[in-house]
Amino acid sequence: MSNGGQGTAGKTRTCPHCRATILQSSTACPVCRKSLRWDPHTEKHKPPSFSALKVEGSVKHPPVGETWEYSLMVSVKNEKGEEIARQMVGVGSLQPEEQRTFTLSVEVFTSQTAGPAKAR
Numbered sequence: 001m002s003n004g005g006q007g008t009a010g011k012t013r014t015c016p017h018c019r020a021t022i023l024q025s026s027t028a029c030p031v032c033r034k035s036l037r038w039d040p041h042t043e044k045h046k047p048p049s050f051s052a053l054k055v056e057g058s059v060k061h062p063p064v065g066e067t068w069e070y071s072l073m074v075s076v077k078n079e080k081g082e083e084i085a086r087q088m089v090g091v092g093s094l095q096p097e098e099q100r101t102f103t104l105s106v107e108v109f110t111s112q113t114a115g116p117a118k119a120r
């Protein structure tokens with residue numbers, strides 16, 4: 001837990017549109033995709049980002065059988081295998097022959113304002 005004045009790295013705020021917890025540095029909400037008010041000064045320093053991980057998979061109910069219920073969990077572990085976040089993203093149900101596709105994406109933001117990377 002190094003929080004010794006590392007700038008705004010990891011700071012969060014609440015999306016004014018959908019109330020999701022998002023990164024303070026976000027210029028658009030990743031949940032509702034609406035753009036966020038951004039003051040012109042920081043606009044110039046919009047942090048570059050890239051998609052570090054994307055996993056997509058589908059679950060299909062066979063044509064026969066009873067209704068399925070599902071819950072979608074996401075957990076985040078650190079390098080020691082300790083769970084640092086665990087969240088229920090959604091629940092739902094599947095009728096025979098219905099299908100759901102689940103996508104998990106991790107966007108990484110790099111920014112000078114986010115503080116230096118830990119030097120080794």
Ligand SMILES: [Zn+2]
Pocket residue numbers: 015016017018019020029030031032033034
């Ligand atoms: Zn939103």
